[in-house]
Amino acid sequence: MSRVGRSFAAFATLLLPLGSLGAIVEESHATVVHTVISDDDGEASPTQSPAPTPTGPQATEPEATITSVGESTMDQGEDLHVDVSVSNPSSEPLDINSLSLSGHFSPIMSRTELVRFMEGGGGALSPLFTDTSAQSIAPGGQRTLSMTVPAEQLQWSGSFDSWGPRGLQVEVLLGDGTWLADRSIAVVAPAPELMPMPAAVAMPVTHTAEELLEPSLSEDIASISTEPDGPASTPTPTATPTDSEESDAAESSRASTSVSEMSTPGVSLFVDPALAHGDDSLATSLSDFEGTADTEVFLTPIYDADTTALTHAGAEEMIQQAYSSSEALAEELEMSADTDVAFVSGKTDQNTMNALDEAGVEGVLLSDQTIPQTGFSYATASARTSIQAGDVQMPGLAVDSLVSSALAGQIGEGEESAELSALDSQQMVLGLSALTYRERPNDPRAMVLAIDRAGLTEFGGDPAAPSPSSSLTDEDISGTIEALMEASWVDPHTVSDLLALEPSVAEREALPEKEANPGEITEAQIDQLSQAQKNIGWYANVSEDPSLIADPTQATVQKAFATCLRGQNSVRQELIGSLENLSSQFSDSLNVQPSSTINVISEATELPLHVRNDLPLSAGVVIQINSHDNRLVPKQDVAVSLPAEGTSDVAVPVEARGSGNVQVEVRILDPAGNVIGPSQTVQIRVRADWENVGTLVIAVGLAGIFSFGIVRSLRRGRQHAPVDPKEFSQDQRATRRAAWRHGK
Known part of the structure; x- marks a missing residue:
């Protein structure tokens, strides 16, 4: 039993006399009431079905849930078929003493009345039948009780004034005196041919918050290859399969499954193209979807950017960039979709409309709660309207938030809201659409429904669920949309078709100049x-x-x-x-390695530096030396290519003058001259005059050696001055005379 049905249990106890009266009335008119026990496949069987495996919190009390009301719509003169499932989660047998069904004799006349009925409110219900045959359900089991009410007893007319939704209520009396109850809706189709109202469903196909984190930025950077032949792969702007998922790459993604389920006339998709990057299954699903009649695809700004928040943050240029990125990616993926229609979620304002207009948007969808009708009106206005924002007037569509919530499986607001089963969601959508038509049958106004983005709850979605609703699957929602679009009073249209209609004359409240949503980026x-x-x-x-x-x-x-x-x-x-x-x-990825003091003894030389590159790719940088001492002057900056994750030796030419200790700053620049790495201080011992002194010393030494050699040579080879012959003869005679004397 649904949450709504459980809320009827107490109310149903007040209807016990009415149920008894129903039994008397039925018996007095000899009404034929068929009650059979069936298994899951619907075949009559005396056996009991095991309780289904629970998908949520396991029930601890018996429940009765209407699981079928026959076809989604009934033709006039058709029998009513209702199935109710009774479960027994206890460990004891469960006795059923009676089963009764009641419903509205006349159609519900307003949307408010229909919602009130499903929320457990009043309404005059007529007994349709009662079965008092005793039955039993084994511990942990369940039974499906199938009931048929003949058309002649119902007397439900499909005439111009009588077709539409009628409420149903099932009551089950257990052996211990407990009453179980559940409600649903039967919708009688119109017998006369009507001019159908145009209707469309807008469905965003966007990332969940969890999907936005995969892969992480660090994983993307770490995946960059450093092979000599170049990168092995280019990171994509969206999630890629992890190693554990590679074997399942051929399987459909969440997004592609949703698109496939929604391939129904009347559905317009608003797709984030980043989801389709690298997702072949989504590309295939979108291609198949576009082949369905009365469907179309629009693109959201990349990653479904929050245009309202960006406007409030003064980042309107980022809105244009997001749309441009979306268009570029769509062109790369060969997606034939446009960005000229925006699906705005939550509150919005005139500033946002102006920013969207600047970005090239030509139409907008927004909730009817953002632009409600002014004053009192007994009829729901057409979805087609015009949005005025200063000097900008933009075609708009107001999403029917009430019917959209029912589509998502929700009814009511805030703490009073309750979940609807798949059946009740379908019947509520059909019933509300029928009542919308009946409000002004001669004026079939346009209707737009919408499904929430993942993570938002504007129309009843669950932020914790990857699908639009926690209680309903994509298949459930698709089934409801299909039933709606096949209804005789509905004509499937695309969003573009509805925007092409003439705007309604119904007045709506103007958008505020600025209104923010909770949780917007700051x-x-x-x-x-x-x-x-x-x-x-x-x-x-x-x-x-x-x-x-x-x-x-x-x-x-x-x-x-x-x-x-x-x-x-x-x-x-x-x-x-x-x-x-x-x-x-x-x-810290590009840096000059610390070094010991460098000696410079020449006027023209090169400083040896060690530069580290920790980037995953080779980097082209410029090494610059900044010296505030004239004793060491850099001659030029040096452009160098540093290999990935390695250290390179770089020689920077300098000119040294004089002598002294100098401190220089080494900086790493990009080609544009921006400093991109931490500066490194290097100590330099400049002794440029040592070279001159050394040369002088060597020259002096060489000159001394040369002079010494010459002197020595001269000394060894000295010659006397010329001798006068007369003096020589006299000397010779004197020498001989002395020798004679000595000998004597």
């Missing part, structure tokens, strides 16, 4: 993203392929703008943190 967060992206961009620009770093960085920034993160600020902060961490990591 201006401070945008500044954090921009600064981190700028810092990382410096390092991307010096790498051999800047896109390998810049693309995943840009994707992470754009993910942080996603509309689904309004209620997931922790995920947004994680994305911001990943960018800041990478920026911090890169800030």
